Amino acid sequence: xxxxxxxxxxxxxxxxxxxxxxIALCPNNHDVHIYKKEGSGWTRIHVLKxxxxxxxxxxxxxxxxRIVTCGTDRNAYVWTLKGSVWKPTLVILxxxxxxxxxKWSPRENKFAVGSGSRLISVCYFExxxxxxxxxxxxxxxxxxILSLDWHPNNVLLAAGSCDFKCRIFSAYIKELEDKPxxxxxxxxxPFGEVMFESSGAGGWVHDVSFSASGNRxxxxxxxxxxxxAEGGKxxxxxxxxxxxxxxxxxxxxxxxxxxxxxxxCYPVLFIYDAEKGTITFGGKLDVPKQSSQRxxxxxxxxxxxxxxxxxxxxxxxxxxxxxxxxxxISILEGDKTKCAKFCTTGMDGGMAIWDVKVSLLLAKSLPNxxxxxxxxxxxxxxxxxxxxxxxxxxxxKIV
Amino acid sequence: MAKxxxxxxxxxxxxxxxxxxxxxxxxxxxxxxQGPDGAEITCMGLNVLLCTGDMMTAxxxxxxxxxxxxxxxxxxxxxxxxxLRVLTSFRSSEIETxxxxxxxxxxxxxMKYIYRGFEKPTENSSVILLQWHEKAFAVGGLGSIVRVxxxxxxx
Numbered sequence: 001x002x003x004x005x006x007x008x009x010x011x012x013x014x015x016x017x018x019x020x021x022x023i024a025l026c027p028n029n030h031d032v033h034i035y036k037k038e039g040s041g042w043t044r045i046h047v048l049k050x051x052x053x054x055x056x057x058x059x060x061x062x063x064x065x066r067i068v069t070c071g072t073d074r075n076a077y078v079w080t081l082k083g084s085v086w087k088p089t090l091v092i093l094x095x096x097x098x099x100x101x102x103k104w105s106p107r108e109n110k111f112a113v114g115s116g117s118r119l120i121s122v123c124y125f126e127x128x129x130x131x132x133x134x135x136x137x138x139x140x141x142x143x144x145i146l147s148l149d150w151h152p153n154n155v156l157l158a159a160g161s162c163d164f165k166c167r168i169f170s171a172y173i174k175e176l177e178d179k180p181x182x183x184x185x186x187x188x189x190p191f192g193e194v195m196f197e198s199s200g201a202g203g204w205v206h207d208v209s210f211s212a213s214g215n216r217x218x219x220x221x222x223x224x225x226x227x228x229a230e231g232g233k234x235x236x237x238x239x240x241x242x243x244x245x246x247x248x249x250x251x252x253x254x255x256x257x258x259x260x261x262x263x264x265c266y267p268v269l270f271i272y273d274a275e276k277g278t279i280t281f282g283g284k285l286d287v288p289k290q291s292s293q294r295x296x297x298x299x300x301x302x303x304x305x306x307x308x309x310x311x312x313x314x315x316x317x318x319x320x321x322x323x324x325x326x327x328x329i330s331i332l333e334g335d336k337t338k339c340a341k342f343c344t345t346g347m348d349g350g351m352a353i354w355d356v357k358v359s360l361l362l363a364k365s366l367p368n369x370x371x372x373x374x375x376x377x378x379x380x381x382x383x384x385x386x387x388x389x390x391x392x393x394x395x396x397k398i399v
Numbered sequence: 400m401a402k403x404x405x406x407x408x409x410x411x412x413x414x415x416x417x418x419x420x421x422x423x424x425x426x427x428x429x430x431x432x433q434g435p436d437g438a439e440i441t442c443m444g445l446n447v448l449l450c451t452g453d454m455m456t457a458x459x460x461x462x463x464x465x466x467x468x469x470x471x472x473x474x475x476x477x478x479x480x481x482x483l484r485v486l487t488s489f490r491s492s493e494i495e496t497x498x499x500x501x502x503x504x505x506x507x508x509x510m511k512y513i514y515r516g517f518e519k520p521t522e523n524s525s526v527i528l529l530q531w532h533e534k535a536f537a538v539g540g541l542g543s544i545v546r547v548x549x550x551x552x553x554x
Contacts, residue, residue, distance in 0.1 A: 164551075201552075202549070203545075203549040222545075222549055223545060223546045223549040223550070224541070224542035224545040224546060225542075225546075241503055241504075241507065241542055241543075241546065242540075242542045243539060243540025243541060243542040243543070244540065244541060244542055245541050245542070245545060246545055
């Protein structure tokens with residue numbers, strides 16, 4: 001597990017280049033900073049200044065080495081490396097609200113931008129005009145699109161939205177590609193067709209992820225649930241109500257398991273059993289801090305009782321690696337069929353790299369700990385008081 | 400003179416009502432879940448159960464058929480009153496076993512009733528509800544509380 005603190009402010013979004021030596025991130029302002037790994041540290045090699053508003057999404061195409069960024073200024077730019085300088089090309093998205101997320105398609109000939117204008121802009125390069133053109137997917141989206149993920153066939157697009165639904169759209173552009181082969185999600189895929197729509201009972205859908213084969217889609221929503229839908233004549237949906245705070249980002253790491261992270265500041269593992277149609281919680285994937293278990297003196301006990309109405313010694317310090325919510329997760333080594341390492345960035349300005357094998361070993365060997373909230377209960381106070389009086393008297397050697 | 404001498408009635412207009420793209424929450428067809436009564440149990444029936452000390456059955460009956468889909472405030476009030484009665488008649492030592500007997504959805508539903516009960520505290524209700532809250536939280540975790548806050552169909 002490696003943790004590097006880039007900033008004191010949240011990292012809005014990040015993207016890795018193909019060989020994972022460079023990371024592009026937005027340090028909560030209008031720029032994009034590109035850092036290069038040198039030895040054990042990171043040096044900033046480029047600053048991309050073009051946006052007029054906070055950059056909300058970055059994606060780095062591995063093969064064509066182009067970066068696409070989108071921001072709250074309602075624009076997207078495609079950056080190409082010319083020599084040693086990144087040159088931007090404006091893409092007119094025709095939206096009247098902020099752009100929220102952007103993703104290159106698997107074949108990198110188009111990208112999709114989700115925005116607060118309740119639509120998805122699918123943009124592709126038109127050779128004749130030498131210009132990026134966009135097409136809109138509007139119906140039946142009712143609110144902001146928070147997250148996007150492409151299906152491996154370069155046509156289907158999963159979108160998680162604030163209208164509580166996860167949908168799969170077809171983003172088939174006939175000028176760019178041939179008709180796609182039938183998939184479990186459907187065979188007729190005209191542009192903008194809704195192939196799947198989840199039931200809208202739940203919270204905002206924060207993140208969506210297709211599995212490596214594209215036959216499954218998982219989404220994390222704000223009511224602390226994780227759900228997976230399996231494509232078919234009637235899609236099978238399995239969901240799990242988790243006991244944690246809402247998850248903000250999710251990704252498949254094998255065909256049957258997911259890693260997700262969110263407001264609880266640590267990544268968690270979920271395992272999907274296709275036969276039973278259930279999702280189970282696989283454990284926390286975090287390095288537990290070695291907390292010193294020293295005994296409490298009687299005086300501390302009374303002070304705790306007075307202040308917090310409990311005799312327990314629970315400190316309000318996060319034991320996880322990240323000290324604030326994790327907002328984005330990306331696969332570093334491997335792919336969605338078998339991921340070896342993944343990276344998380346969060347609101348604490350830090351980036352952590354997690355080794356899947358090591359994390360899983362740790363998760364299995366140590367018991368899961370549940371954090372407790374302290375609250376006041378009148379009768380319990382008295383009970384505790386008597387107990388601590390006893391032990392206090394023993395401490396003070398009265399009895 | 401900065402005072403606007405023309406009518407300022409326009410300031411009271413709710414402009415979002417006229418926005419044609421306004422998000423209207425699609426509610427599913429109310430399945431006429433009338434709260435934990437129906438033909439099976441009336442208040443008297445519940446009384447019988449409570450008097451004989453059959454807390455678990457009363458508990459499960461009270462939590463059946465929550466009035467989630469109706470918009471009828473009276474039905475919800477009645478359901479809340481019934482559940483509150485059952486919850487307050489439990490002994491503190493039995494709360495834990497009762498919570499354990501519920502499944503995941505049951506715990507979420509119990510949390511919803513507990514928070515609804517917090518909204519209108521009476522003489523003793525808060526203390527009892529806090530005990531129930533502690534036990535339900537131990538089983539449901541923060542997720543169950545988040546689901547109470549984000550649920551659009553309230554109990």
